[in-house]
Amino acid sequence: MNYLYLKIAGMNISCKTESKKISVEINGESFNCVSPISLYSLLEYLDFNISTVIIEHNATIISHENLYFVELKNNDKVEVVTIVGGG
Numbered sequence: 001m002n003y004l005y006l007k008i009a010g011m012n013i014s015c016k017t018e019s020k021k022i023s024v025e026i027n028g029e030s031f032n033c034v035s036p037i038s039l040y041s042l043l044e045y046l047d048f049n050i051s052t053v054i055i056e057h058n059a060t061i062i063s064h065e066n067l068y069f070v071e072l073k074n075n076d077k078v079e080v081v082t083i084v085g086g087g
Contacts, residue, residue, distance in 0.1 A: 022074040031086035037076065054081040 007074060010052075022035040026046070039057060043050060055062045056079040057070055 022072065022076075024072050024075070025077045027078070027080055033072070036071050038068055039070040039072060042072060042078075043067065043080070048080055048082075051082070052083050054083065055079070056081070 004016060019034045019036070021032060023032050024042070025031070026042075030040075035046075038048055040056065041052070043053075043054075043055070050064060050067065055064075055067065058077055062070055
């Protein structure tokens with residue numbers, strides 16, 4: 001049994017959670033992580049700049065506002081497209 005720690009509006013909240021290992025595909029490469037994990041948390045862990053990427057989760061574009069609410073499951077597919085400026 002593990003504990004999940006959250007900080008919301010300055011309050012620290014903890015709760016018991018069951019964790020398990022899952023494998024997700026990110027830009028065609030397998031990545032192992034612990035579930036439960038949100039799409040936002042995974043992207044933050046991988047050091048993506050959320051404001052400059054477009055995220056596709058299982059063939060669906062996910063808005064930046066909804067990244068927090070998408071919980072990854074085993075064998076999910078994530079594509080991260082980075083936006084770059086140029087001329």
